[in-house]
Amino acid sequence: MQTALTILLDGLVYASYLFIVSVGLTIVFGVMKILNVAHGGFYAWGAYSAAYAIGLASELGFPDWFGFILIGLSSALVGVVLGLLIERAILRKLYEHEEVIIILATFGLFLILEDLILIVFGVNPYFAYQPMVFLGSVELGGIFRDVYSLTLVGLAALVALACWYALNRTKWGKILTTVIHDREISLAIGINVNAVFVWTFVASATLGALGGAYISPTVSVAPGIGIDVIVLSFAVVVIGGMGSIPGALIGALMVGVLRAVAVHKFPEFELFVIFAVMAAVLMVRPEGLFAPAKARRI
Amino acid sequence: MIRSVFSDKTILWAFVGFAILSLIGTLLPNWVLNNAMFGLARGLAVLGLLLMWRTGLISFGHALYFGLGAYAVAMLEKFTGTTDIFLRLLAALIVAGGVGFVIGLVLRHYRGIFFAMLSLAFSMVLYGVLVKTEALGSTDGFSVSQTTFLGWRPSSKYPLFLSIIAICLLATIGVQLYLRSALGHLTTSVRDNEIRVEYLGYSVARAVHVKYVISCALAGVAGALIAMALGQVDPDSMVNWTVSGELVFITIMSGPGSVVAPFIGAITFEFLRTFAFEWAPHAWQLIVGGTLLGIIFFLPEGLWSLIRRLWTKKERRRDRYTSSAGARSA
Numbered sequence: 001m002q003t004a005l006t007i008l009l010d011g012l013v014y015a016s017y018l019f020i021v022s023v024g025l026t027i028v029f030g031v032m033k034i035l036n037v038a039h040g041g042f043y044a045w046g047a048y049s050a051a052y053a054i055g056l057a058s059e060l061g062f063p064d065w066f067g068f069i070l071i072g073l074s075s076a077l078v079g080v081v082l083g084l085l086i087e088r089a090i091l092r093k094l095y096e097h098e099e100v101i102i103i104l105a106t107f108g109l110f111l112i113l114e115d116l117i118l119i120v121f122g123v124n125p126y127f128a129y130q131p132m133v134f135l136g137s138v139e140l141g142g143i144f145r146d147v148y149s150l151t152l153v154g155l156a157a158l159v160a161l162a163c164w165y166a167l168n169r170t171k172w173g174k175i176l177t178t179v180i181h182d183r184e185i186s187l188a189i190g191i192n193v194n195a196v197f198v199w200t201f202v203a204s205a206t207l208g209a210l211g212g213a214y215i216s217p218t219v220s221v222a223p224g225i226g227i228d229v230i231v232l233s234f235a236v237v238v239i240g241g242m243g244s245i246p247g248a249l250i251g252a253l254m255v256g257v258l259r260a261v262a263v264h265k266f267p268e269f270e271l272f273v274i275f276a277v278m279a280a281v282l283m284v285r286p287e288g289l290f291a292p293a294k295a296r297r298i
Numbered sequence: 299m300i301r302s303v304f305s306d307k308t309i310l311w312a313f314v315g316f317a318i319l320s321l322i323g324t325l326l327p328n329w330v331l332n333n334a335m336f337g338l339a340r341g342l343a344v345l346g347l348l349l350m351w352r353t354g355l356i357s358f359g360h361a362l363y364f365g366l367g368a369y370a371v372a373m374l375e376k377f378t379g380t381t382d383i384f385l386r387l388l389a390a391l392i393v394a395g396g397v398g399f400v401i402g403l404v405l406r407h408y409r410g411i412f413f414a415m416l417s418l419a420f421s422m423v424l425y426g427v428l429v430k431t432e433a434l435g436s437t438d439g440f441s442v443s444q445t446t447f448l449g450w451r452p453s454s455k456y457p458l459f460l461s462i463i464a465i466c467l468l469a470t471i472g473v474q475l476y477l478r479s480a481l482g483h484l485t486t487s488v489r490d491n492e493i494r495v496e497y498l499g500y501s502v503a504r505a506v507h508v509k510y511v512i513s514c515a516l517a518g519v520a521g522a523l524i525a526m527a528l529g530q531v532d533p534d535s536m537v538n539w540t541v542s543g544e545l546v547f548i549t550i551m552s553g554p555g556s557v558v559a560p561f562i563g564a565i566t567f568e569f570l571r572t573f574a575f576e577w578a579p580h581a582w583q584l585i586v587g588g589t590l591l592g593i594i595f596f597l598p599e600g601l602w603s604l605i606r607r608l609w610t611k612k613e614r615r616r617d618r619y620t621s622s623a624g625a626r627s628a
Contacts, residue, residue, distance in 0.1 A: 111584065
């Protein structure tokens with residue numbers, strides 16, 4: 001019972017983290033049809049800038065709760081600067097290319113972002129534990145957990161809710177849905193598709209950076225942290241269906257719980273399970289587990 | 299048959315090129331020889347990816363076969379103590395080709411992004427197993443002892459270098475002949491219009507499958523050769539998804555123009571890496587990423603198109619002279 005609860009809790013926390021990171025990936029795929037490997041770069045940049053800012057603030061004598069504000073600020077900064085720069089300067093010129101070529105270009109961007117981190121932040125790991133210490137820990141049914149990782153679940157719920165609201169209840173969401181459905185028709189009825197692309201990309205980059213920034217207090221922020229994350233979020237996005245936000249939620253929950261079970265029961269299978277499920281989903285339902293059936297356009 | 303092989307200009311040039319390279323090999327210092335070996339071996343895997351790329355398919359999971367080949371060598375040694383080059387290559391070929399055949403049964407129905415993702419998933423499955431399993435060396439991997447040739451243990455690396463060259467030459471000839479066969483001619487047709495190929499009476503799935511198995515076998519042999527040249531196998535530098543990305547990168551950098559291009563590209567890559575580590579150790583990925591973007595933007599046909607351009611310019615100049623001379627005499 002105790003183990004079951006631990007697994008469930010671990011799985012939920014990990015799923016929340018995965019959802020925050022991969023929801024941006026799935027949005028960009030849905031709207032722009034780009035599988036953005038550079039998303040892992042946004043994640044790493046978010047983590048580094050937040051860790052750096054928190055460390056600096058603590059040295060300057062700011063209170064520990066200030067870290068939460070810094071997490072928000074640094075992910076917004078990373079998202080807007082990098083997102084704008086990359087979309088405007090590079091991706092814009094590639095939309096006419098084949099989709100695999102665009103994947104490769106984002107892979108190139110990912111490598112560049114990785115090394116820029118080394119140049120800007122150096123090779124030593126950063127630790128930004130202050131926000132985690134600030135919240136302390138709590139006992140849940142006999143299990144001790146730090147409150148910070150529990151707030152991750154809340155944040156994920158918030159992000160999911162915000163996405164749902166923005167897509168279904170605002171004018172922006174309607175425009176976005178139109179573009180997802182048919183880019184050419186959207187152009188014809190006067191939607192500025194270019195602007196939609198820019199904002200989608202910036203929003204997605206911000207979400208990626210937020211994932212990294214929020215997780216940074218719980219891990220040591222070291223070079224290469226984006227490498228594992230990006231394939232994991234590929235798995236999440238593929239399992240739920242590329243381009244679908246509820247899909248990302250389901251995919252994150254599945255991967256999170258599966259991983260938690262594997263870690264506690266069969267540690268050798270931690271990665272194996274995740275990618276085996278990804279392969280299985282691609283083999284059985286390439287469009288994703290719970291994706292609605294789509295009419296084929298000729 | 300023999301005459302038709304050597305009447306092919308590409309094969310002839312490959313033969314001359316590899317022969318010159320093997321002669322130069324006797325003069326080269328050890329580190330250059332090592333780099334050339336890595337480059338040539340990696341070039342084999344890239345040759346396999348080039349076959350896929352010509353059909354418009356990009357595999358983000360060829361590290362699977364690369365790693366299988368390398369681990370086949372290490373496992374063979376661990377369990378049977380065999381270090382013979384022929385047995386090592388045979389093991390790599392069988393394992394990579396066999397797994398490629400089985401996975402190909404599934405993958406042959408996939409295109410575009412789904413092909414890339416599914417091959418990524420398969421390769422990460424192997425990575426996950428290797429990293430977490432103590433019996434398979436975990437993250438440390440294994441060391442591979444020196445290669446023997448039918449019991450002979452050479453004192454220098456030159457014999458291994460020669461064998462790598464021989465294998466590369468054989469592979470180049472084989473692939474060129476394959477591309478000239480009816481099945482090989484389907485390569486570009488499938489890319490252009492699959493439905494039309496089906497109407498012509500060929501099975502697209504079968505053509506893709508054959509091609510996939512060839513490219514897997516090549517990647518497997520490449521992995522085995524790298525393992526032998528390096529004396530070490532480990533999951534992070536041989537099976538992780540970044541390795542697949544690197545192979546795809548070399549493919550794009552080399553360009554799809556010729557079966558010789560992968561070797562030129564891979565050797566360039568190897569030396570670029572050595573010098574980058576020397577001068578700017580933290581900017582290696584920056585250089586690779588920048589090059590990748592630069593090639594996509596400015597040189598979409600890869601390095602080979604540069605060579606090609608020099609070549610045609612020379613020919614064009616000759617044409618101009620002859621035609622103007624002809625005009626004058628008329």
